[in-house]
Amino acid sequence: MASIPWLLRVVVGSLLLIVTSVVFTFISPAADLQFRIHQPIDAPSFLTQIKFNLTNFNYEGECSKVFKSKKNNERDLLLLGGSFPEIKKWKESEPLVYGQLKMSQETIPNAKKIFVLIGDPPTSDFISNMNECGVEVVQANNVPQGNGVIIRFFAWLNYLKENKGKYDRVALSDIRDVFIFGDAFATFSKDEIYLSYECLINKRGNVECNDFRDTWNRGWISQFFGHDTAYQYAKNRTLIVNAGFTFGGYDKIVEYLTVLTESMNQKYFKYWGYDQALLSYLYTTRKLDFLNPKMAKCDQQFCFELRGGSRYDSKKKSLYVGNSECSPVIRHKLIVKGSAIRLT
Ligand SMILES: *[C@@H]1O[C@H](CO)[C@@H](O)[C@H](O)[C@H]1NC(C)=O
């Protein structure tokens, strides 16, 4: 009899494994993009050639109010970074990355774009391809060993300190699956910093956000901050703060990166997910209050839209936020249900 709970655990465990791998297969491959792999690198972005027609995105009238600050200019910085331990993985996401960066060339043409490279480039043409997409590649130096997802925060901080005085506004961005449809920089000032929750707008027009009942994120908290904390977060429905796209003034971004990197425990540098768990932990324990961060949920300016929330007009090839007539500016991940758009 005593073996039944054990057996149950194995069965439940395997079921969970199956479910999570199904979820991952669903969200990870950019299946409908594979056919573009042979597109020449100097061609315009397939995103704006095939999927979206930016001239039809509605940023007029009421929908122009989101652009409350100065237009993107040479004192703005889109800061990317990472390492490439798995060439195969990079090859899979390469077309989408280049497509997104080229779209950014159209939408934030005047912002400086830098990729801080940790270790070796994934392919011999990586640097020239990135240049073709308007991105300058800078080698990271003086960074600790570890997973590129974690180490990029050190690399970014070094880069920003070395280039003090050059930038007013900075957006720290995942390399894959960030879509900039409009002038992202014009939506915030250098006195602000935005962190983001993981939200969507449901069919009824309400915003819903991911909390620590989520298996993956709760697992990370448990791994790095203990089971009790993870249990509390899940019980409290504490919202997850996403580490993949953070934007604000230069000074605030430097302070944010300083707190984050100084709080990192070296023994976790090699673990994917540590950055996000730590960020949520710091935010929840109010260590970031001094930055007075604005928490981006899901609106015209920004949304972490893993599970849908935009409407796609396939005739106009345009997107609209929730039930409104306004088009989105920044999307981190993008799934538009009931259409061909599944770009993450
Ligand atoms: C985009 O939309 C505009 C205006 O509706 C149209 O003139 C143009 O041909 C479209 N471009 C593409 C590539 O479909």
Ligand SMILES: *[C@@H]1O[C@H](CO)[C@@H](O)[C@H](O)[C@H]1NC(C)=O
């Ligand atoms: C959970 O919520 C309770 C009640 O609001 C609060 O006292 C506690 O600090 C929270 N725990 C965590 C870990 O945030």
